[in-house]
Structure formats: C-alpha cells, structure tokens
Amino acid sequence: MSQGFRHLLVTVSLIGVFTAGCAQQTPNGVVEDIPKNAISTSSNPDIQKLANLALNNSYGYDITRSLTTEIGPRLAGSEGEARARDWAMAKFKELGFANIKNEAFPVAGWVRGVETAEIVAPYPQSLVITALGGSVATPKDGIQAPVAYFATYDDLVNAPLGSLDGKIAYISGRMEKHIDGAGYGPANQKRQTGATEAAKRGALAVLIRSVGTDSHRFPHTGQMRYDEAIKKIPIAAMSAPDADQMDRIFEMGKDVEINLHLLTRDIGVLQSGNVMAEIIGSEKPEEIILIGAHLDSWDMSTGAVDDGAGVGIVMGAAKVLMDSGLKPKRTIRVVLFGAEEVGLIGAFAYAKAHEAELGQHVLATESDFGAGKIYGLQAGKYAATQAVVASWVPEFAYLGIKAKDGVTNGGPDIIPLNIAGVPTVRLNQDGTDYFDLHHTPDDTFDKIDPKAIQQNVAAYATLIWLASEADTNFRDE
Numbered sequence: 001m002s003q004g005f006r007h008l009l010v011t012v013s014l015i016g017v018f019t020a021g022c023a024q025q026t027p028n029g030v031v032e033d034i035p036k037n038a039i040s041t042s043s044n045p046d047i048q049k050l051a052n053l054a055l056n057n058s059y060g061y062d063i064t065r066s067l068t069t070e071i072g073p074r075l076a077g078s079e080g081e082a083r084a085r086d087w088a089m090a091k092f093k094e095l096g097f098a099n100i101k102n103e104a105f106p107v108a109g110w111v112r113g114v115e116t117a118e119i120v121a122p123y124p125q126s127l128v129i130t131a132l133g134g135s136v137a138t139p140k141d142g143i144q145a146p147v148a149y150f151a152t153y154d155d156l157v158n159a160p161l162g163s164l165d166g167k168i169a170y171i172s173g174r175m176e177k178h179i180d181g182a183g184y185g186p187a188n189q190k191r192q193t194g195a196t197e198a199a200k201r202g203a204l205a206v207l208i209r210s211v212g213t214d215s216h217r218f219p220h221t222g223q224m225r226y227d228e229a230i231k232k233i234p235i236a237a238m239s240a241p242d243a244d245q246m247d248r249i250f251e252m253g254k255d256v257e258i259n260l261h262l263l264t265r266d267i268g269v270l271q272s273g274n275v276m277a278e279i280i281g282s283e284k285p286e287e288i289i290l291i292g293a294h295l296d297s298w299d300m301s302t303g304a305v306d307d308g309a310g311v312g313i314v315m316g317a318a319k320v321l322m323d324s325g326l327k328p329k330r331t332i333r334v335v336l337f338g339a340e341e342v343g344l345i346g347a348f349a350y351a352k353a354h355e356a357e358l359g360q361h362v363l364a365t366e367s368d369f370g371a372g373k374i375y376g377l378q379a380g381k382y383a384a385t386q387a388v389v390a391s392w393v394p395e396f397a398y399l400g401i402k403a404k405d406g407v408t409n410g411g412p413d414i415i416p417l418n419i420a421g422v423p424t425v426r427l428n429q430d431g432t433d434y435f436d437l438h439h440t441p442d443d444t445f446d447k448i449d450p451k452a453i454q455q456n457v458a459a460y461a462t463l464i465w466l467a468s469e470a471d472t473n474f475r476d477e
Ligand SMILES: [Zn+2]
Pocket: 294, 306, 307, 340, 368
C-alpha cells in the first residue's frame, strides 16, 4: 500500500466519524455505514453538547472565509493588517464576546517591490523568485555575478572565508515532509542565517531553494535575520522547479551567471496590534485560559492556512462554548496576535503588556499550523500539566485525537509566555501538506477543508471547557 493511499484511508475513516449517520464513500468504492452515535463517545454530557454544536455548524470555516475574502493579505504594519484588526473587533462584537480590545505596538515597515532574477549564462532564462522578509535591496541596476553552488547550508558554512568574493551564493537542499513539520527547522537555517554566512565569505547576494515541500512554481517567502556586525546582503528564494533547473545546470559542470533585482524598501516604524476578547469566567474570572492565532499574513496571499484558519478555529471554538449555554468557571481569552510572521513581535508585546497578570494565565495555546485535522494532544513542560492533559485524552477520542509524546511550547506566539512560566498545551494538526502552501501566493481559501475545520473547532471547544473546569492551576507546586 502506498503511503499516499494509506493516508487517504485514514483521512476518510476520520471524516466518517464527523459525519455521523451519513453513508461514506471509501476510495475502493465500498460504502460504509457510519454509526449514528459516533460523536457521542465522550462520557461527559457537556462535551457531547459542545461536540454536537461544533460538528453541526460552520463557524470556523465562515470566519476564515470572511477574513480572507473581506480583508485579503495582511502584512505586518500594512493597511491590510490594520483593516484586519477592525474586522476582528467587529467580528468579536457580532459574535457576542466581552472585553474586546486592540493593544497597539510598533513594527518595522518593509515592502517587497520589484523582484526578478535571470540566468544570463550559460542558458539564458528567467527564474521565479521572491525576496525573503526583511532582505535589503540590490542596487537599482541589480547585481550580475557568477554563482557559487552549495548543495546544502552546511556546505556553505564549511566554505572558507573569502571564497565567495564577487559571487552570488546559491543554496539548494530539500525540505523533508513530516506530519509535525520536523523538516522545517533544518531546512530553515539557510533562510534565517544564509545571508549572514554568505556575507562573511564575501558574497554579494544569496539565492536559496524555497523552504517548502511542493513542486509548484511558487517561491516561499519568510522572515530572515541579519547579524548587525556583518555586511547586509540581499537574499531571495526561488521556486522548487527553478531550483531543480539550477541544480541540473550545475550537475552539467557549467558556470552560471545570474542577474538579480530586489528592490525592497524599509519604510520606517508602522503600527501593528493584538486584538483580543473574552468569555468572562463565572467563578474565577481572574484566571485566564488563552487561545490564540495570528491575524497577520505574508503579503503575497490571503493567508488562509497561515493563519486565517487558526483565527477561524479559535474564534469559532469560543463561539461554540458561548452558544452551548455552558458557563466556564475561568475566563476564556481569545488573542489574535499581530506581526507574527516578521518575528513574533505581537507575542512579545502581549507578554510585556500583560506581565503583571501572567501568573493568572492558567493555560495557553495557539492554532498556527494550517487547516489540517488534529491528531495529537500534547502538554507543556510542567509535570502537573502533563498529568492533567493525560487525563483528558479519552475526552478527545471521538475526534480521532490521541496523546502525543514530547513537550510543547504551545505554538509560536505562546513562546514568550512559555518562557515566562505560563503552562502550555497543543492540539497537533496534520501538517503533512502545510509546507506545500506556507508563505506562497498559493495560500488561499480554496485549500480549506470545512470538515477539518469543524474537527479543529470541536477539539478547541473541548479543550477550553476542560481547562476552564479543571480543579488545578497546571503549574508544578
Ligand atoms: Zn503562521
């Protein structure tokens, strides 16, 4: 059985669980009957109630559709991101949330501008590229130079100082596909520090194979970082097929010359913000369960899987809890972070602005890994959190979710809270295909599966209810 086919079967059997009472077509044409009570396996009547509400409405999908359609791209600090904050304030109000707030913070403004690359020799042709976020510009007339090829980031790091004088460095290296995105960290090194390492060796500019797992002709952007002590040189990513083309030419032993134009601009300090709202706790309102997602996206798409889906999922889950009539003992705070993509700027601003009440943050998590179904439940670093979360696992069985080993930081925007000692938890989504779309122009609403979003909403509704009612503070004493 191929990996793909096995994946399809698992997916179809999970979908079956969510469409209780429906006949389901399987890939080999056999129609299976799905038990009518398939979603009622939880022994907890409150969770049954939440599950039935979540799996019989489309809040998450509708919210994601509204954000991506009515706002579109939402680059940190941009007019689009500002409109997204207005949208979020209005949406929270419409859905009936309390304590709706926009907490502003500054962010460095950056725009992409013209970006082109051509192979000048030996086989003239244009390449599909995009600047990495934060990249400095080339001179207006571009950079034309011979290319030094590196099969991997490590090969670049092992190259002698001065060996790239007058050259453009090209770093290939493929990212591996994994359900939990384990290939991202290793592949991302060239994006994060490729410019610095190449500049140390004398390079004029850097091109990388996109950090992604697709074979489509879309380049993947993403934030890069400069070392302030090292000369800043421009850096861009090319699509996978363009990188393949480069690799083939180098395999032929040919010398390659490239002309690169990246007319990026720094545009000064702009405003971003975190938008948040609450369901106020009925017994312990000062104790906060935080569920987050990020409101900003990259500029080249409408950011549907990154992170429009997360916004829909967490807002939708809280709305389901409100609709259920259940009254959470603790406060449920939904935080839509700004400026995540450009370096967790909103996350650090939140941690700073709420420093005084971080001790009352009982548990925190974020949905920011696409729009795939959730398969795992993973706890943060405290033994107390691990024990309580382990006791919850049976309550998630109706969604096909199992315990996941390892320790979570709660998600990207939760990192500063995790560092500050706030307990964390994570619902792990299937991210096998996430990096096909991640940070490309192809991250659009048509990629969202409404059934997968319903499952996510049900899982988050279950999670916030259990966290609200749990008789513990999740921290080790
Ligand atoms: Zn994201």
